[in-house]
Amino acid sequence: MNLYKNLNDQELAVLLKKGNEAAFHEIYERYKGILHMHAYKKLVDFEEAKDLVQELFGALWDKRDDLPETVNFSGYLYNSVRNRVFNIYAHKKVAAGYITSFQEFNREASYITDERVRENELAKQIEAEITALPERMREVFLLSRKEHLSHKEIAERLDISEFTVKNHIKKALKTLRFRLGLFAYLLFLIKYYFLK
Structure with a gap:
C-alpha cells in the first residue's frame, strides 16, 4: 500500500482507469475527508454531504473507463x-415547487369543497322552507x-285571480325571508331571480 x-x-488515475482497486482505495483515502468537508460547506448537512461523497466514489469506480484525461485530478x-x-x-x-403547488392545490380544493358543502346545505334549507309553505x-x-x-299564466292555470297569485308570492317571500335569515334570503334571491 505504501x-x-x-x-x-495522475498516476493513480491511470491505474484506476485500468481497474486497479488499490489505486481506487488510495484516491478514496486521500480525498474522502476533504471532499466531504467541501460538500458539507455547501449543503450544511453532514449526512447529505457524506452520502454525496459516497455516491461520487461509487460512480468514479463504476465509470472508471470513462474517466477523462486530466492533469488536475483533484480539480x-x-x-x-x-x-x-x-x-x-x-x-x-423542484421538490419545494411541487410541495408549494400541492399545498396551494389542497387549500383551493378544500375551499371549493367547503364552499360546495355550504352551498348544498343552503340549497337543502331553502328547499325545506319552500316545502314547508302552505300547499297553494x-x-x-x-x-x-x-x-x-307570469302572474297571469299562473292565475289561468290554477283558476285564481292575479291578485291572489301576487299575494301568495308576496307572503311566500316574506315567510322565506323570516325563516332563512337575511344572508340566506339574499342568496336565495340571487339564485332564483338573477341566475335563472
Whole structure:
C-alpha cells in the first residue's frame, strides 16, 4: 500500500482507469475527508454531504473507463462534488415547487369543497322552507320561480285571480325571508331571480 501513497494523482488515475482497486482505495483515502468537508460547506448537512461523497466514489469506480484525461485530478473531483451539489439544489427547488403547488392545490380544493358543502346545505334549507309553505302558496311560488310563469299564466292555470297569485308570492317571500335569515334570503334571491 505504501507504493500507492507515493504516487501522484495522475498516476493513480491511470491505474484506476485500468481497474486497479488499490489505486481506487488510495484516491478514496486521500480525498474522502476533504471532499466531504467541501460538500458539507455547501449543503450544511453532514449526512447529505457524506452520502454525496459516497455516491461520487461509487460512480468514479463504476465509470472508471470513462474517466477523462486530466492533469488536475483533484480539480476533477472538486468539480464533480460541485456538480452534485448543484443537482441536489435543483432537486430541492423542484421538490419545494411541487410541495408549494400541492399545498396551494389542497387549500383551493378544500375551499371549493367547503364552499360546495355550504352551498348544498343552503340549497337543502331553502328547499325545506319552500316545502314547508302552505300547499297553494307553495304551488304558486314554484310556478313563478321554477317554471317562470307570469302572474297571469299562473292565475289561468290554477283558476285564481292575479291578485291572489301576487299575494301568495308576496307572503311566500316574506315567510322565506323570516325563516332563512337575511344572508340566506339574499342568496336565495340571487339564485332564483338573477341566475335563472
